[in-house]
Amino acid sequence: MSKPSSTLADIPGLVRIENAGKEELTAHCMELTHAVYPHHQVYGQYCTIHEYVDCPPEQAYDYLRQGHHLEEWTCSLRDFAATGTPGLWAGRDRLEDDTRIYCRVLANPEAMTVDYHCSWDQGEQLWMIYLMRVVPARLVLDKQGSVITWTNCRHPYYDDNPHPGLAPRPDRPWVGDYWDLFYAGHTLEMRNLKAILEHRHRGSLPIGSAPARAVAQ
Amino acid sequence: MTTVSLTDVACYLPGEPVPAAFYTDFPGAEDKLRDHPMFKVPPLRHHVARDETNADMVERAVQPLIERHGRAAVRGVDVLLVHSQLPDLPFVGAGTEVARRLGLNPEWLVDVANAGCASFVYMLKLARQILTSTDAKTALICNAQSAAGQWFTQSEVRKLAQAAVPGDGCGVGYVTTSARSPVLDVVTRHIGEYAGDMTMAVDDGRKYWEPGESQLRIGFTDASVAKVLARGNRLVPEVVTDLCRRLGVACTDIDVLITNQPNRTFLRNWREALQLPAERHLNTFDAYGNLFGAAIPITLDRALDSRQVNDGDLLVLGGFAHAGDFAGAVAVRWHGDRN
Numbered sequence: 001m002s003k004p005s006s007t008l009a010d011i012p013g014l015v016r017i018e019n020a021g022k023e024e025l026t027a028h029c030m031e032l033t034h035a036v037y038p039h040h041q042v043y044g045q046y047c048t049i050h051e052y053v054d055c056p057p058e059q060a061y062d063y064l065r066q067g068h069h070l071e072e073w074t075c076s077l078r079d080f081a082a083t084g085t086p087g088l089w090a091g092r093d094r095l096e097d098d099t100r101i102y103c104r105v106l107a108n109p110e111a112m113t114v115d116y117h118c119s120w121d122q123g124e125q126l127w128m129i130y131l132m133r134v135v136p137a138r139l140v141l142d143k144q145g146s147v148i149t150w151t152n153c154r155h156p157y158y159d160d161n162p163h164p165g166l167a168p169r170p171d172r173p174w175v176g177d178y179w180d181l182f183y184a185g186h187t188l189e190m191r192n193l194k195a196i197l198e199h200r201h202r203g204s205l206p207i208g209s210a211p212a213r214a215v216a217q
Numbered sequence: 218m219t220t221v222s223l224t225d226v227a228c229y230l231p232g233e234p235v236p237a238a239f240y241t242d243f244p245g246a247e248d249k250l251r252d253h254p255m256f257k258v259p260p261l262r263h264h265v266a267r268d269e270t271n272a273d274m275v276e277r278a279v280q281p282l283i284e285r286h287g288r289a290a291v292r293g294v295d296v297l298l299v300h301s302q303l304p305d306l307p308f309v310g311a312g313t314e315v316a317r318r319l320g321l322n323p324e325w326l327v328d329v330a331n332a333g334c335a336s337f338v339y340m341l342k343l344a345r346q347i348l349t350s351t352d353a354k355t356a357l358i359c360n361a362q363s364a365a366g367q368w369f370t371q372s373e374v375r376k377l378a379q380a381a382v383p384g385d386g387c388g389v390g391y392v393t394t395s396a397r398s399p400v401l402d403v404v405t406r407h408i409g410e411y412a413g414d415m416t417m418a419v420d421d422g423r424k425y426w427e428p429g430e431s432q433l434r435i436g437f438t439d440a441s442v443a444k445v446l447a448r449g450n451r452l453v454p455e456v457v458t459d460l461c462r463r464l465g466v467a468c469t470d471i472d473v474l475i476t477n478q479p480n481r482t483f484l485r486n487w488r489e490a491l492q493l494p495a496e497r498h499l500n501t502f503d504a505y506g507n508l509f510g511a512a513i514p515i516t517l518d519r520a521l522d523s524r525q526v527n528d529g530d531l532l533v534l535g536g537f538a539h540a541g542d543f544a545g546a547v548a549v550r551w552h553g554d555r556n
Contacts, residue, residue: 023378026439027256035450035486
């Protein structure tokens with residue numbers, strides 16, 4: 001490891017045991033450890049939530065990778081149907097009247113990651129990206145079930161609608177106006193997800209459901 | 218019910234201020250953290266003289282009370298509570314010696330050995346209880362801290378980063394059955410779960426009183442420091458919040474908060490957690506360092522002297538002890554007249 005260290009020496013600001021020492025590392029960490037953190041500091045730029053779900057990770061992943069299930073566990077995404085573009089679904093976000101939401105699911109079965117690439121109003125550039133991951137709880141909590149994480153990053157479009165002309169009406173509020181409620185809103189949705197998966201798993205019911213519609217209007 | 222007041226406080230700081238260089242310039246001193254804003258050592262602190270005892274410090278700290286309230290009033294206290302951070306003798310507390318020096322004849326005399334850095338809060342609670350439930354009318358509560366100039370100046374310990382933070386001093390409180398500066402409420406919590414986590418390290422494994430070469434030091438490891446940080450971060454805001462809830466006030470209604478002052482991190486974190494501006498969370502860390510149990514009465518005395526506490530202020534004193542085995546907070550409506 002001595003060779004990489006010599007090149008790292010040129011990079012300012014690194015805090016590593018080789019240059020800081022254990023005591024200084026501890027001191028840095030103590031300084032960064034507060035008793036409380038303001039909401040904007042924790043959730044201002046990124047919003048990550050996580051939940052334990054008593055449902056096998058394979059089934060939780062399989063449920064999430066099927067985008068139409070968003071209609072079950074999200075608060076307001078409804079009426080998804082496939083569009084003419086393969087993999088792209090369109091639905092309504094009932095958070096606001098007459099608001100279309102487009103969504104594509106990018107899932108990786110090995111990593112059990114499910115990324116929803118979404119956007120209001122248009123399906124050309126999907127920039128509202130929800131990054132979810134299912135982790136076997138056996139690995140991280142030594143118990144059955146899943147840990148599900150969910151991260152959202154504050155894309156600049158949240159603060160500035162790039163296509164105001166596509167809004168169904170000029171006074172329709174913008175999705176980014178809700179950013180400060182994302183922790184709360186996503187927490188409610190994560191609780192929905194947990195409740196659905198646990199109810200079905202514990203009742204030995206089918207975990208998923210069939211899509212309500214096959215084709216976009 | 219009888220109302221009990223924290224009528225006055227006074228303090229004593231031994232000797233001339235000792236500059237940080239006493240530690241930072243010492244050969245072999247750990248110096249990595251000296252420039253770190255959060256961990257930079259306090260510029261000044263006081264040290265007891267070699268022959269100065271806890272009883273000596275209490276005797277000196279009480280003098281301003283005698284001047285302000287009269288010798289008879291102090292001599293007449295019914296209750297004497299003494300907390301010595303570093304007892305001068307095993308077996309024997311400083312209490313009876315304090316009584317002898319000051320000519321006291323208290324019905325109640327307790328050497329409080331627990332509640333550490335928050336023992337002023339705990340002694341105030343004890344005094345209040347005794348004064349409300351017995352014939353006792355007045356109490357003297359005393360916090361003596363003499364570890365800095367003795368323990369932390371040992372030749373090996375002096376090199377350690379932990380050595381440069383403590384300071385010595387003594388703070389005393391005069392508690393009376395009066396409605397003038399009433400103790401509004403007290404919240405205390407003994408947390409047995411965290412007992413025993415603060416240890417003394419003696420490297421050769423001897424008992425502290427057995428002969429040997431190794432020097433006693435506080436046995437905090439990095440891991441235990443992290444644990445204590447987490448506990449302290451939680452405990453002090455919790456007891457203060459609990460106290461405010463019981464009083465029906467918001468934490469932001471606290472006019473003056475005084476806590477123990479282990480380091481700058483805790484002071485910052487508690488202030489942030491309680492959403493109080495720095496000017497309402499008073500401390501004397503830069504001048505006196507970590508005063509352990511004596512911090513609360515000493516900082517209050519200094520604050521009164523510099524008129525940082527106003528008539529009618531909601532004064533809250535709080536802190537936690539050791540590695541988290543005790544936490545407490547007390548509220549006082551301050552109407553003392555110092556000047």
